[in-house]
Amino acid sequence: MKRNSVLKKFDKEIEDLWDKLYKIKELLEDTGDYELSELGSAFFDQISDGLEEGEVTIENIRDQISG
Numbered sequence: 277m278k279r280n281s282v283l284k285k286f287d288k289e290i291e292d293l294w295d296k297l298y299k300i301k302e303l304l305e306d307t308g309d310y311e312l313s314e315l316g317s318a319f320f321d322q323i324s325d326g327l328e329e330g331e332v333t334i335e336n337i338r339d340q341i342s343g
Contacts, residue, residue: 283341290334297323 297320304316327334 279341279343283338286337286341293327 301316301320304319305313307313
């Protein structure tokens with residue numbers, strides 16, 4: 277598979293991942309339960325921090341794909 281094709285598919289999957297994370301956060305916020313809302317926000321932040329600043333980041337993978 278060509279690198280551009282892999283990169284395009286990777287970016288689409290990452291976009292879908294972010295959409296799902298936001299939906300989970302919103303679901304927990306919409307319960308009206310303060311503790312669930314806070315847990316949802318903390319969960320979202322934990323995952324997003326890992327994706328953006330962890331040992332392996334989205335950008336690391338994009339760079340590797342791009343060569």
